[in-house]
Amino acid sequence: MLQKSYSEGVGAGFPLTQNIRYQLAKNRVDDLFIKWLTLPQNQKLVHQLIKDVREGKQNNLITQPNAFFTNKMTMSGMSQSALLSSPNKKSLGPSTPPRADSFHETKSRIPEDLSQSLTQSQIIQKKLHVEEVQNYDLIPQFYFPTQEINLQLQQEQNKIINEIFGKAEQIDASHFEQITTNLCGLCKYLTRILMTAVEGTGNKISKTAFIKYWNQQLAQKEPKQRCFHILKKPKNDYIQFDDFKPFMKILLEYHPGLEFLQATPEFQERYADTVIHRIFYHLCRKDNNRITWRDFKSSNLFDILDILGKEDDINKIRQYFSYEHFYVIYCKFWELDGDHDFHISKEDFSRYSSHGLSRKVVDRIFDQIPRRFRSQIDQKMSYEDFIYFIICEEDKTTIQSIEYWFKVIDLDDNGIITGFEMDYFYEELKQRMDYLNHEPILFHDFVCQMVDLLHPENDILFKLSHFKQNLTVCGVFFNFLTNLNKLIAYENRDPFQVRNDIVDHPDFTDWDRFAYQEYVRLAMEEENQEQGEVFEGDNIWDNEDSKQ
Incomplete structure (x- = not known):
């Protein structure tokens, strides 16, 4: 049974499915045209075309097709009338493949001086194209298949970069920390990790290098994706145990709640290993020393890192740290x-x-x-x-x-x-x-x-x-x-004691309760040992006094 067709509007006489495809294709072309129109060089070209029209200059790009383009259509066996014919007409017979012309026939159809048919606007367009090819590596990506670009957000991001860098070409880690937190939305202790990823060193970073890295690697990612991208090795798509060690080294050096460990490097190493093992216990479900993006995305590690950058008391961050x-x-x-x-x-x-x-x-x-x-x-x-x-x-x-x-x-x-x-x-x-x-x-x-x-x-x-x-x-x-x-x-x-424990610490897990009770017990034992040593010392002094 034939499908119903539209009786009015664009595409009348076509089946319903073809009209839908036409509308989808039209919307897609319009979307791509808008993206094309946002490019600075294309806007410059459009302004030049408008200027030519206002001044009454002849413009071959508008009045007639370019000679080279016309010859290309002729070489492919297509006439101009065939191109302009109605799409509703059906061909009477099967289409034949285009005939391969000889080299001399093809050469005779190309105009001797192509530049004579070019207007000023076309010359500008070709110059811009040459510059674009030469500066290909410097042009940021403007089309994102999976994500629509937000021009307003992009302007705000550029404003943050310009305000923080100012007129300086390079800044140190203390100033770049604002980029890490305000622009990237990351924990401040990832600042030097990010600087190392950009420059290879955590001392200073240049504006040019960061903008290039930002546009290529981070601009179109969410903060959680940026965190995952920075922590892992560039060649991998997962995080390994050793990838956390640079972060833990920075954390032990700069976090106020861990300053007391700086005098004991051995305990610093044990603390870092314990934290990383706890992270892998909860995130690495396959237990294969690999935290994938799926594992990282479904975990709360990013939120905990955010709290870590704001909380000075390390013991209030019960998870992992x-x-x-x-x-x-x-x-x-x-x-x-x-x-x-x-x-x-x-x-x-x-x-x-x-x-x-x-x-x-x-x-x-x-x-x-x-x-x-x-x-x-x-x-x-x-x-x-x-x-x-x-x-x-x-x-x-x-x-x-x-x-x-x-x-x-x-x-x-x-x-x-x-x-x-x-x-x-x-x-x-x-x-x-x-x-x-x-x-x-x-x-x-x-x-x-x-x-x-x-x-x-x-x-x-x-x-x-x-x-x-x-x-x-x-x-x-x-x-x-x-x-x-x-x-x-x-x-x-005791059911009442169990209930009181839950009421006192409703957000505690079984592990949190165990660790809290054991830490209190260990602290009391250590305190009793110290008091015992002091008491024995007092006895010694008393004995010395009695001898005198």
């Missing part, structure tokens, strides 16, 4: 690392949480079932491995943690946790509770409680999707099977 959190992680690792070679053996690791983890869980972790160790020493856990473990252990509300512990419990690696696997891990904890004369929890009661929390389709068949749909209760499930201390603490918990 808190020094208190680093202190807790480092002290926990140091307590387990008996020989202080910065590697933990299985026996050292079993002492974590006062031997709270079951032996079966420790064996599974050191068999590298949930995650392969990054340590270069066999059967040794490195500091990076410990950071990943402790965050998974103390905050079982993240996807990474759930996947980690699911692999520990899933003995046959079939993606399902069965009653047999649950009983296998719970049996050891039950024996330890009997040894401690603690009233054991019946396995049947535990299973019923987990079924009520996770709602599996089939009883005692728990899939990973069940845990991802109930993130807040996953910790109860895995703690009952892996950690005796947390199992007993959950059974003896």
Whole structure:
């Protein structure tokens, strides 16, 4: 069945689909013409044409086609009447390919002196074209297929650049910081990173080099894309671990909340590594040392960096950068690392949480079932491995943690946790509770409680999707099977105390609460040790006085 056609307007007599295509093509041509008209050289050409018309000068570009263009049409076998014929007329027969003319015939059709047919405006156009070819590298991009250019925004950006640079050709980092924050919308601690990307050095930057880099790399990007682009290596489309080290070096040198670490370079390095590992834990979902643009875009790292540039108290930035959190992680690792070679053996690791983890869980972790160790020493856990473990252990509300512990419990690696696997891990904890004369929890009661929390389709068949749909209760499930201390603490918990903790810190995650409590405990222990040393010192002085 034939489609209906328009009875009026442009394209009457054409099918509906052809009219739609015509309108779309017309809109596209109009859009490209407007973009073409915004170029300075084209505006100059139009003004010259208008001037020629007003002065009564003959203009071959308007009155008749250019001779060279006409000859080109003739060479292709097309007559001027054919070009001007109505598009509604259908050809009587199949079109034939254009005949290839000989070299002499082609040469005879080109006018001997093409410049005689050119007006002043055409000569200007050709000169501008030559200049454009010569200065091709200096012309900024004016057409963006995926993004419409905002001329007003572009003017505001140029105004900011001119105001900050002023008449100076080069400025230092302290002045360029305004470019980083006001123009690029980035954290101020990325200033020297940006300067290095432009000039290769973080000391001074020239206006010409920055404008070129800005137009080519950053102008048409959003602030979050600019941040990702600056942090990664130019040849890569992802961020690696080492890409954060220059940023962390600058942060440790200039952030007011980290000045006290400047006297201890060793702790500076440990703090930087801890922060980067925490970033990769949350952003690098594939755990392959690569943060892609998709990972970066869906994370909150850019917002945290923005807060980092405005907040002087580093401990108020709990995500990634808190020094208190680093202190807790480092002290926990140091307590387990008996020989202080910065590697933990299985026996050292079993002492974590006062031997709270079951032996079966420790064996599974050191068999590298949930995650392969990054340590270069066999059967040794490195500091990076410990950071990943402790965050998974103390905050079982993240996807990474759930996947980690699911692999520990899933003995046959079939993606399902069965009653047999649950009983296998719970049996050891039950024996330890009997040894401690603690009233054991019946396995049947535990299973019923987990079924009520996770709602599996089939009883005692728990899939990973069940845990991802109930993130807040996953910790109860895995703690009952892996950690005796947390199992007993959950059974003896005070509901009112739990509620008060949530009310006092409603924005705290499980990891934030753990780090806060551990930091308070470590601070009190350190304070008691200092008081003990002072007390012993007083006794010494008292003894000396008694001798006299």
